[in-house]
Amino acid sequence: MPHQEHLPQAGRQFAHRSRLSGAKAWLAALTGALLLLLLAASPAFAQATAAPALHVEAVHGTGWNDTAPPAEGWAPVTLPDSWATRWPGFDGVVWYRLTWQEPEQVRETGLLLHYLNMAGEVSLNGTPISRDDSLVEPLTRAWNTPRYWLLAPPLLRPGTNTLLVRVSGLFAYQAGLGPVSLGTPAAMQAEFEQERLVRRDLQVLGLAVSAAASAFFAALWLLRRRETAYGWFALMSVLWLLFGYNQIATSPWPFASNHSWQALNISTLLVFGVSYVVFALRFCGRRMPRLEGAALLVAVVGVLDLWLAPHADLIAHRAIWTLAGGFTVIAVNGTSIVHALRHRNSPMRSLAPFMAVSALTDAHDLLVFTQVIDSNTYYTTMSSYILLLGMALTLAAQFVKSLKRIENFNTELIEEVNAAKADLAATLAQQHALELTHARIGERVNLVSDLHDGLGGMLVGSIATLERTPENLSAPELLAMLKRLRDDLRLIIDATGRDDGARALGELLAPLRHRSAQLLDANGIDCRWQVSGIDTLELPPSQSLDLMRFLQEALTNVLKHSASRRVDVTVARAGAELRLSVRDDGRGFAVEGTGEAGGAGLRSLRTRARRLGAELQLQSRPGETQVALRMPLAS
Template sequence: MPHQEHLPQAGRQLAHRGRLSGAKARFAALIGAWFFFLFLAAGAALAQPAPELHAEAVRGTGWDDTAPPAEGWAPVSLPDSWATRWPDFDGVVWYRLTWDQPAPVGEAGLLLHYLNMAGEVSLNGVPISRDDSLVEPLTRGWNTPRYWLLAPPLLKAGTNTLLVRVSGLFAYQAGLGPVSLGTPAAIQTEFERERVVRRDLQVLGLAVSAAVSAFFAALWVLRRREAAYGWFALMSVLWLLFGYNQIATSPWPFASNHSWQAMNTSLLLVFDVSYIIFALRFCQRRMPRLEAVALLVAAAGVLDLWIASGPALTVHRAIWTLVGGLTVIAVNGISIIHALRHRDSPMRSLAPFMAVSALTAGHDLLVFTQVIDSNIYYTTMSSYVLLLGMALTQAARFVQSLKRIENFNNELIEEVNAAKAELATTLAQQHSLELAHARIGERVNLVSDLHDGLGGMLIGSIATLERRPEDLSAPQLLAMLKSLRDDLRLIIDATGHSDGALAFGELLVPLRHRISQLLDANGIDCRWQVSGVDTLELSPSHSLELLRFLQEALTNVLKHSASRRVDVAVRRADGELQLSVRDDGRGFAVDAVNKADGAGLRSLRARARRLGAELQLDSRPGDTHVALRMPLATVA
């Protein structure tokens, strides 16, 4: 029965395995319970309350003390400012903190939130920290949290003593801040939080101020008419210098902290002036009287701060700091009210950020006056909130400009079409005026030609008829009429409809013949000298102008000179055409004629101007000379 014998053996194996599994389970439960109790013990250790610190303080005897006095210790609570306990005391105060460290001794974290102004720290007689300068100029360690990781043998079981030597000035809230002792992790976390508030946010605010001030300064340089940008850049620089007080660790370049604080408060007053002007310019307003008063007050404050010295500076600094802080709050408040009362005010975009600035300024004034028991100032940290507001305002303006650019094409097309319509109307009006002026000019020229040509011939003919009408025969009268006809033909030829170009000499011949006959008929001996013009070809208009010039000059001789002889010269020489008419008549006063030209002289001047020629007039009794010099290069 092998199968029947095997069944009991399998049962025994199963039972054995069950006993092994139960043993393992019991062993695992025992291990788990052991770890659980360890966890509870560790939790109890972690949850163990930090040792209680007992703080005492005693005033030192001098700036160079190396050890505290043996007597005079008094209990204090931290944070401590000794200005209330020892008024007007500048010097050294020793703080002694003791606690009982239970055994076993492990690592512990120690955090000193701040000490004001400089100091050194030792634990159980062993120095663990010392500032660079414990006498004036004191190290400015008032806003620097300090953290130490304590471990045996520095930290011992039983009573431990932390000795802190503080060198400070009562005017600046000298004393010792809170001290925290506990597990390294908890104290490290608290230290990181303190460092963020006291250092990192301050540095961030100053860095943002520097960047934004540079940006707005560049923006103002590119757009000088945006005065608000320039004032904002200036006030940002001033605030950067003022806020540097929060992170400065030395009063350099000054020899004392009093001088440093005088400089710092002076910067606040100058900042107030720039802040006032910025707010006005941002609202596109000017208030010269208010601006002048603010400048005078700031100047008086700066002068007063630098004149005051020693203990008096404390009071003066407090007064002017209050003036500066209240001015900032007033500017913010008035700007907010202006934004609420005027919907179109550009200050509306900055009002929320200025409200934050006003709140932080109010908080810091309460801290400064010790109404609030703290030494943390938030104004510098919140400065970049206002800068953020300016950046958002600029971004909004940029978006508006971008929208305008997007619609620029449509606006441009509309404006171009409107301009084209207006230009077309203007050009049509101008064309009409030009046509009218051209017609008037043509009529004036025609009248001038008729006056100088036909007018002269008619005057000569009338003069001949008046002198001896009975001696004129029919052929002579016919000759006069033909002369008038020829003169009219000369006007027609000048219109440009002549069959071919004629040399100036050929055009001069008929005029010379007619004029000579006319002058001879009136008892005037006319002598001509003509040279170099036989091959000179000119445009019909120039030829007519020259002939009319001669005709008018000789007509004036006939009408006004009462002369007996006239010499006419027409010559081409040295690249110019020269015309000369000289008579021996009564002459005239050239200066008087220049002031009140007659029609004939005006005609001569006009023709000379149109020809681009030079006209010369010389006259005295017995010798009158009219000359024209025309460069031929201008008519080629």
């Protein structure tokens, strides 16, 4: 059989960075190894207890199309038999004749043929009972297929019975006939089921799991590209699927010969070894470009040599590169185990126990391949279950670890959120206190501004009157002056103490107009007003008060600084705009030098203009000064 096809599956390691408890991992690996030993021991035990004595002879035919064995040349052999040592270099047909004695009272008997390599035809007492599809190249690959028959009369007969097996094979792949067992139907049926489980069913299951694993880890890699170990493990799974397919393939299709099939199979093993090297490095978070490049170079040389070597030298080349691929996988297993033992924090520690089991099965299968162990059973495909168990446990451990981290993160997040909420509450409380303080300061500033613009202006006017003609003021005039100051103070208190809603601007402007006119007239200044379009104009109380204070401050500046004889005041509504203008014929002032500075009066004017969202215009020269305000009205 083509032993070179069944080298170690050491690439089933899980490519996820997590660590398992060492005791649990070793226990799981030991359990899997024991299961493999039980599977290996069961067929041998059944064969030892059930096989009767058989007389076996063999003779090689003269051509691939022989339909009957030669009459001479038979030689006794022992099963299992490989004719490569007896007839070196022989490719073709070998006939095996098995004879045994049946008693007069023939009973039903079970016949089990463990395997034949590669294709064959079986007949009992001259009656064909089995034949493979192709007995010439491309040969049917029946080397790993057990066969069971229930023999009963008339197939069996008293006395000598002859089982004739025609085997078509190639000496390069250890062609020959495996063990043949006769016994009770129940015993042979049980042994057949055991053989089929090991040789076929578990192999199929292993390949199905490989396919699922490759798809799963490929998806993980696509979702997390930076986790390159996932991608390499997916590639390993695909390569192992192709390599392990040899276990169940019954034809060398799409090739016309088994030689091409063998070249493909070993090429896949070499590339698998390279991907296994890179996976192990990525799993440990390392990169070794020189080692990776050397492994790739060896694989490329091996693949080219396998496909270009002549058939006459194929056996030697196949053996060399099969051993190279197998030893590469064993070396990776061994190095990974050593690395895990030396580095306690290495993620490889979670896979080391399972890699140890894989290394043992790898070594066993290489010994079978080199015929140091006389066996036909390979365990690398079945050992993949142990490795998959390790991967599953590694994934579970990583999931639990991540879940714990998430839970801890949630706890820490809740604590941090609570702390942040407490800090935010303290900050908000502090900010609220600052806002209250700022509001109080703002109220005080507004109050001071209002006192300055209104009451201050009236005080200035009253003082100016008293300074000019104090001897001409009578008691009623002085009382009237004090009443005007009282009325202005009341206006400030009413405006800042309550909000009765919007009022017509003309209604609010009338008292200011009356008082300012009297004050200016008393100081020898002719004040003329022009008011239009504001009788029905209603503004919010804050805007109305700002407008009145703006006019008060402008008129106060005229009284205090202009030394004028006439002032013209205009308050008019023009479409969606309110225009205010105060023009005097006084001495004027330098507008360019004031900027944002100037006296308290000018600063107050600018502040109120900004508060109203209006445009302030200042023009001044000797003999004419104008303060104008243009305020857009809400639609």
